[in-house]
Amino acid sequence: MSLLVADGLAVGYGGAPVLRDVRFAIEPGERVAVLGPNGGGKTTLFRTVLGELVPAEGRLDVHGRCAVVPQTERSRLDFPVSALDVAVMGALSRLPWWRRPGRAERATASAALARVGLADREGTTFGDLSGGQRQRVLVARALVQDAPVLLLDEPFTGLDAASADRLETLMRELAAEGRALLIATHDVEQARAWDRVLCLNGRQVAYGAPAAALTRPVLEATYGTDIVDLECVEHGGHTVVLPAHHHHH
Amino acid sequence: MLAAVLDWLADPWAQALGRRALLEVVLLGLAGGALGCWVVFYDLAYSAESLAHALLPGLVVAALLGLPLLLGGAVGLLVAALAVALAGRVEGVGRDTGVAVVVTTLFGLGVLLALSAETPAGLQDLLFGDVLGVSDTDLALAGGLVVVLLGALAVLHPRLLAVGFDRGSARGLGVRAGVVDAALLLLLAGALLVAVQCLGNLLVVAVLVAPASAARLLTRRMAPMLALAGALAVLAGVAGMYLSYHAGTAAGASIALALVASYGVAALARPLLAR
Numbered sequence: 164m165s166l167l168v169a170d171g172l173a174v175g176y177g178g179a180p181v182l183r184d185v186r187f188a189i190e191p192g193e194r195v196a197v198l199g200p201n202g203g204g205k206t207t208l209f210r211t212v213l214g215e216l217v218p219a220e221g222r223l224d225v226h227g228r229c230a231v232v233p234q235t236e237r238s239r240l241d242f243p244v245s246a247l248d249v250a251v252m253g254a255l256s257r258l259p260w261w262r263r264p265g266r267a268e269r270a271t272a273s274a275a276l277a278r279v280g281l282a283d284r285e286g287t288t289f290g291d292l293s294g295g296q297r298q299r300v301l302v303a304r305a306l307v308q309d310a311p312v313l314l315l316d317e318p319f320t321g322l323d324a325a326s327a328d329r330l331e332t333l334m335r336e337l338a339a340e341g342r343a344l345l346i347a348t349h350d351v352e353q354a355r356a357w358d359r360v361l362c363l364n365g366r367q368v369a370y371g372a373p374a375a376a377l378t379r380p381v382l383e384a385t386y387g388t389d390i391v392d393l394e395c396v397e398h399g400g401h402t403v404v405l406p407a408h409h410h411h412h
Numbered sequence: 413m414l415a416a417v418l419d420w421l422a423d424p425w426a427q428a429l430g431r432r433a434l435l436e437v438v439l440l441g442l443a444g445g446a447l448g449c450w451v452v453f454y455d456l457a458y459s460a461e462s463l464a465h466a467l468l469p470g471l472v473v474a475a476l477l478g479l480p481l482l483l484g485g486a487v488g489l490l491v492a493a494l495a496v497a498l499a500g501r502v503e504g505v506g507r508d509t510g511v512a513v514v515v516t517t518l519f520g521l522g523v524l525l526a527l528s529a530e531t532p533a534g535l536q537d538l539l540f541g542d543v544l545g546v547s548d549t550d551l552a553l554a555g556g557l558v559v560v561l562l563g564a565l566a567v568l569h570p571r572l573l574a575v576g577f578d579r580g581s582a583r584g585l586g587v588r589a590g591v592v593d594a595a596l597l598l599l600l601a602g603a604l605l606v607a608v609q610c611l612g613n614l615l616v617v618a619v620l621v622a623p624a625s626a627a628r629l630l631t632r633r634m635a636p637m638l639a640l641a642g643a644l645a646v647l648a649g650v651a652g653m654y655l656s657y658h659a660g661t662a663a664g665a666s667i668a669l670a671l672v673a674s675y676g677v678a679a680l681a682r683p684l685l686a687r
C-alpha cells in the first residue's frame with residue numbers, strides 16, 4: 164500500500180496556492196528526490212505532509228507517522244541542550260504528555276546518535292557542533308521517532324563530502340528497511356541514483372523514475388531556462404544542473 | 413569581633429517580622445529564578461513586565477474597596493489580557509503597539525486611582541512592594557506557588573525544551589506548541605500575581621529576568637541553569653534584605669538591586685570560569 168498519496172493537491176498560506184497540481188503515490192522503500200528552485204514549494208509540501216498546512220484543493224493521504232529533518236538554519240544555536248537532549252526529543256511523540264523521557268528513551272537516542280556517527284558527541288552542546296554534525300543530530304532525532312515516512316529538508320546543505328557520503332548510506336539503509344524518504348535537494352545528479360524524482364516549481368512539473376522524468380524540458384520548467392543554460396555541463400552523457408547556490412562536493 | 417559579625421548577620425532575623433519576610437523572599441526567589449529561565453528563553457520578559465504593570469489598577473481598586481489584593485490582581489490580569497487581545501485586532505495597529513498602549517493606559521489609570529485621597533495602602537507599597545508586611549496568607553500562597561510551579565516545570569520540562577529549541581518541528585514531534593505556550597503564560601501570570609504584592613509592581617520582573625540571565629551566562633544546560641537561577645535569586649534576596657536592614661534602604665528596591673548585581677557578578681565571573 165502507498166504510504167503517501169497526493170491527488171490534485173493545491174496548498175498555500177491563506178492567499179492563492181503556492182503549490183498546485185500535485186499528484187503522486189509513494190511506496191515503502193522509495194527514496195524520492197524533491198527538486199525545485201528556492202521558493203519552489205518543497206518545504207510547503209513537507210509542511211502539508213506533517214499536517215501543519217491544510218490542502219486548499221485536492222487531497223493528501225498519509226498512511227503512517229512522519230518524522231522531519233528540518234532545514235538546520237531554523238533551530239536555535241543559543242539553546243542550552245546537548246546532542247543527546249535533542250535526539251531524545253524524538254521520543255516525545257510516543258509518550259503521554261505527563262511522562263518524561265527515561266532511561267529507555269535515552270538509550271534509543273544514544274543508539275541513534277551512534278548510527279549517524281556521533282557517539283562521541285552526545286554531551287556536546289548543539290550550538291557548538293559543526294553544521295554537518297547538527298544536521299546529523301536532527302537525523303538522529305528523526306530516527307528516534309521511528310516513523311515509516313521521513314522528510315528531509317535540504318539535508319545535504321552545508322555537509323562536507325564525508326558527512327554527505329555517510330548520510331547517503333544511511334538513507335539507503337533506511338529505505339531498505341521499508342521506509343519512504345522524501346529528500347528536498349538541489350543536486351539533480353544525486354537524485355538520479357534514487358528511486359523517484361518530484362519536480363516542483365509552484366506546481367508539480369514532473370513525477371516519476373529519474374531516468375524518465377529528468378528530461379531537459381522538465382529541468383527547464385523546474386529551474387527556468389536561464390539557470391539550465393548557464394549552468395549546464397555535459398557529464399558522462401547526463402545533463403547535470405547546478406543551480407547557482409550549489410556548493411558542496 | 414566574631415560576635416559582632418554574627419550579630420550583624422543575625423540581627424535582621426531577630427524578630428518574627430524579619431523571619432517571615434526572609435521565608436517569603438526565599439520562596440519567591442526559588443519560583444522566580446526557575447520560571448525566569450523559561451521566560452528568558454521564550455522571550456517573555458516584555459510580556460512579564462507588561463502583565464505586571466497592567467494588573468496595577470486591579471490592585472489599586474482592590475485596595476480601595478478593601479478586598480484581597482490577590483483578587484484585584486487576578487481581575488486586573490483578566491482585564492489586561494482581554495484588552496491586549498482586542499488591541500491586537502485593531503486595524504493598522506501592530507501587536508507590540510497595541511500592548512504598549514493598553515499597558516500604559518492601565519498603568520496610568522492605576523496610578524491615578526492610587527493618588528486619590530482615600531487609597532489606604534498608598535501607591536508606594538503597590539509599586540515598590542511590601543516585603544516586611546508579609547501575612548500568613550502571603551506565605552501560604554508563596555509556598556503553594558513554589559510547589560505548583562516547580563511541579564509543573566518538572567512535568568513540562570521535556571516539552572518546554574522541545575518547543576523552545578525548535579518551534580517549527582514541535583508538531584512533528586507530537587508536542588503542541590500552543591498548549592506549552594499557554595501553560596507557561598499561565599504559570600507566569602500566577603507567579604506575578606503572588607510575587608507582585610511582596611516585590612512590587614515595578615520590581616517584580618527583576619526576580620524573573622536577572623538571576624536567569626546570570627545563570628545563562630554560567631551554565632550550558634537547562635537543568636543546572638534552573639537550579640543556579642533559583643539559588644542566585646534566593647542569595648540576592650537575602651543579600652538585599654541585609655542591605656535594607658543595615659543601610660536602612662527600602663526592602664523591595666534593595667532586593668531588586670541585589671538581583672541586578674547578581675547578573676553583574678555573573679558577567680564578571682564568566683571569563684574566569686571559561687578558562
Ligand SMILES: Nc1ncnc2c1ncn2[C@@H]1O[C@H](COP(=O)(O)OP(=O)(O)O)[C@@H](O)[C@H]1O
Binds near residue numbers: 204
Ligand atoms: N509562512 C509563509 N507565509 C506565506 N508564504 C510563504 C510562507 N512560507 C513560504 N511561503 C511562500 O511559499 C512559496 C514556497 O516556499 P517554500 O515551500 O518555502 O519553498 P522551498 O522550500 O522550495 O524553497 C514561496 O513563494 C514562499 O514565499
Ligand SMILES: [Mg+2]
Binds near residue numbers: 205206207234316
Ligand atoms: Mg525550503
